[in-house]
Amino acid sequence: MDIFRNNPEMVRADHDKRGIPHDRIDAVIQLDKEWRDALKGMEDARRERNKAAKGIAEAKKSGNKEESDRIMAEVKDLGNRIQELDDKANSLLAERDSLRMRIPNLLHDAVPVGDDEGGNTQRSLHGEKPEFEFEPKTHNELIEMNKWVELERAAKIAGSRFYFLKGDLARLEMALQTYTVDFLIERGFTFVQPPVMMNRAAYEGVTDLSDFETVMYGITPDPLYMIATSEHPLTSMYMDEVIEPSLLPIKMVGVSPCFRREVGAHGLSDRGIWRVHQFTKIEQIVISHPDESWDHHEDLLKNCVDLWDSLNLHYEVVNICTGDMGTVAARKYDLEAWLPGANAFKEIVSCSNCTDYQANRLRMRYRTTDGNEAVHTLNSTAVATSRALVAIMEQNQIADGRVRVPKCLVPMMGGKEYLEPCNW
Numbered sequence: 001m002d003i004f005r006n007n008p009e010m011v012r013a014d015h016d017k018r019g020i021p022h023d024r025i026d027a028v029i030q031l032d033k034e035w036r037d038a039l040k041g042m043e044d045a046r047r048e049r050n051k052a053a054k055g056i057a058e059a060k061k062s063g064n065k066e067e068s069d070r071i072m073a074e075v076k077d078l079g080n081r082i083q084e085l086d087d088k089a090n091s092l093l094a095e096r097d098s099l100r101m102r103i104p105n106l107l108h109d110a111v112p113v114g115d116d117e118g119g120n121t122q123r124s125l126h127g128e129k130p131e132f133e134f135e136p137k138t139h140n141e142l143i144e145m146n147k148w149v150e151l152e153r154a155a156k157i158a159g160s161r162f163y164f165l166k167g168d169l170a171r172l173e174m175a176l177q178t179y180t181v182d183f184l185i186e187r188g189f190t191f192v193q194p195p196v197m198m199n200r201a202a203y204e205g206v207t208d209l210s211d212f213e214t215v216m217y218g219i220t221p222d223p224l225y226m227i228a229t230s231e232h233p234l235t236s237m238y239m240d241e242v243i244e245p246s247l248l249p250i251k252m253v254g255v256s257p258c259f260r261r262e263v264g265a266h267g268l269s270d271r272g273i274w275r276v277h278q279f280t281k282i283e284q285i286v287i288s289h290p291d292e293s294w295d296h297h298e299d300l301l302k303n304c305v306d307l308w309d310s311l312n313l314h315y316e317v318v319n320i321c322t323g324d325m326g327t328v329a330a331r332k333y334d335l336e337a338w339l340p341g342a343n344a345f346k347e348i349v350s351c352s353n354c355t356d357y358q359a360n361r362l363r364m365r366y367r368t369t370d371g372n373e374a375v376h377t378l379n380s381t382a383v384a385t386s387r388a389l390v391a392i393m394e395q396n397q398i399a400d401g402r403v404r405v406p407k408c409l410v411p412m413m414g415g416k417e418y419l420e421p422c423n424w
Contacts, residue, residue, distance in 0.1 A: 001100070004029055014106045017113060017322045024103055031096035038089040045082045049075060102208055105357040107322060108331035114321030120334070121321070126305065127314035129338060134399045138341030139390040140272040143169070145401050147422040149273060161262060161277045167422030168413075172392070172405065173280070173385045175412035180282045180383045181253055183307055189253040189284065194233035196256055197224040202236040205362035208327040217259045230254035231379040234285040235354075239362040242372050243287070249296060250287040253382065255280065272390070274346070279386040286378040289366065290356065293376035297353040300380040301333050304349050307382060311406045313391055314338040316345055330355045337391035348387045351380035393419075 003011060008029060012022050052075040059068035112121050130136075143149040148169035154162040165173060181191055203209055203216075203225055217226040227233055234254045243250075258281050273279075284303060286296045301317070308315055320332040335349035356374035359365070365372040396404040403419040410417055 001032060004032060004100070010106065011103070014104075017107055017111075018104065018325070019115060019323055020104075024099055028096055028100050028103065031092055031099065035089055035092040035096055038085050038092060042082055042085040042089060045078055045085060049078045049082065052078070101204065101361065102210055102327075104208075104325075104327040105330050105355060107325065108353070110319075111325065111331055112319050112321040113323075115323040117321075117324045119321035119323055120318045123317040123319050123333065124305075125316050126309060127312060129314045130340060130395045132340070132397075136340040136394065137397060137401065138272075139274070139339075139393045141341070142393045142397060142401060142403065143272060145421070146419070147424065148419070151272070159277075161275070163273055163276060165273075168416065168419040169389060169393075169422075171413060171416075172409065172419060173389060175409045176383055176385050176388055177255055177280065177282060178412055179409055180307065181255060183310075184253040184282075184284060184303065184382060187303060189251045192234060192252045192254050194227070194230050194237075194254050194256055196227050196233075196259075198227055198233055198236070199224055202239055202362075203232065205239055205364075206232045206235050206328070206358050211327060215260050215262065217261060226259035227256060228260050229258050229281060229379075230256040230283045231285060234283065235287075235358055235377050235379065236362055236364075238287065238364045238375075241364060243364070243366045243375060245289065245366050245368070248287065248289045248366060248375065249292065250285075252285040254283045254285060256283075258384075273386045274390050276386060279384060281384045282382040284378075284380045284382050287364075288376045288378060290373070290376045293353055293355060293378060296376075296378050297331065297351070300378060301351050304335055304351060304380060304382065308335060308337075308349070310408050311388075311392070312408075313395055313406075315348065315391075328352070328354050328357055330357070337387070338395065339391065340394050342394075346387075348384065348391060349381040353378045 004025070008025060011025050015022055015025065052071050055071045056068050059065070059071065112119060114120065137145075146167075146169070148166055150164035150166065154164050185191060197219060200209070200223055212228070216228055218224070219226065231254075233256075234252050238250075257278055259278055262275050262277060284300050286293075286300065288296050305317065315335050315337040318334050318336060320329075320334055325332060329352035331353050333351040334347050335351075336345035337348045338344075339346050354377045356376055358377045359374040364375055364377075366375050392406060393403050396406070398404065398418075402421070405413050405417055405419060
């Protein structure tokens with residue numbers, strides 16, 4: 001709350017960058033003032049009660065019943081007043097913090113200003129754009145002709161946007177997982193497999209549930225949510241803890257299934273296995289000392305670039321602008337792969353520094369000589385396997401519909417250099 005009390009103009013200026021009104025900021029400041037007023041009123045009433053108790057005791061000790069009765073009459077409603085102020089303070093605090101949790105993180109000064117994704121700027125371009133001597137197929141056409149994916153049969157048992165993955169494409173998905181985990185372990189990350197369900201308290205620490213809850217699956221009757229990314233359980237692992245500074249930075253590579261409702265209309269290129277309700281993602285997480293988080297952000301991006309370069313794919317890195325930034329990140333880069341079938345770049349990686357935003361919500365701190373301070377949290381996709389498969393299929397397709405396996409994955413495919421059709 002310090003920034004709202006001592007520097008609210010900084011928060012207002014950040015909202016101006018994002019193009020959002022100040023209503024919530026003003027409401028938080030007003031509720032905080034009313035809460036502090038209620039606390040002061042309660043403290044004053046308690047002091048008055050304590051003074052009265054002392055006066056009553058002295059009057060009784062001296063045998064002055066008249067004085068004792070007078071004081072008791074004056075303070076007879078004080079207990080109820082204290083309880084009312086206590087209830088009011090608790091209500092104001094809950095309302096203030098609920099509203100404060102919906103106010104986004106402060107953006108880094110380097111974030112480009114823009115109204116929407118059209119304001120994102122290209123940071124770098126990688127790999128050679130594939131050229132074909134034939135009309136390239138979409139990944140939907142490739143998976144259908146090679147029988148690598150069962151969409152209709154999955155829909156029969158689970159609904160649309162679920163799928164069975166078969167044959168060589170399923171094997172390639174496993175190869176991607178193993179290759180990516182090994183790649184990041186070599187860079188000092190510890191492999192962690194998280195739980196795939198979280199309670200509400202933990203989820204409110206890592207994201208704005210009022211906004212994000214629409215894309216999540218809840219578990220009824222249990223008060224749990226299926227995770228939308230392993231970022232969420234891995235980041236909240238140290239919730240309500242004080243971390244010894246000698247442990248920082250904590251670097252994790254997590255692999256998990258992820259579950260998203262993906263509501264709303266989507267274009268043709270989002271069909272197939274590009275935008276689905278369940279997918280596997282390999283995620284990078286760093287819990288960092290605040291002074292080092294921006295260096296770690298660049299390191300996370302370099303890991304992504306080196307990894308995707310090793311797959312020999314064509315993609316761009318973009319700086320996400322103010323109007324396209326979510327609630328949690330202070331700065332974010334995306335990697336967008338070229339999809340020949342869609343004739344467009346589409347997102348495959350999101351790389352964010354969330355500074356102390358999640359840590360403050362999770363009450364996650366590190367020990368210092370002057371007290372406990374919030375850590376910084378960072379996250380980045382390494383590979384969302386279904387989207388990586390789409391990029392590989394579309395960029396590495398050959399005229400007969402088969403797909404070249406990226407050279408770095410050939411050893412994990414038993415030496416197989418091409419994905420062959422499934423025979424059923």
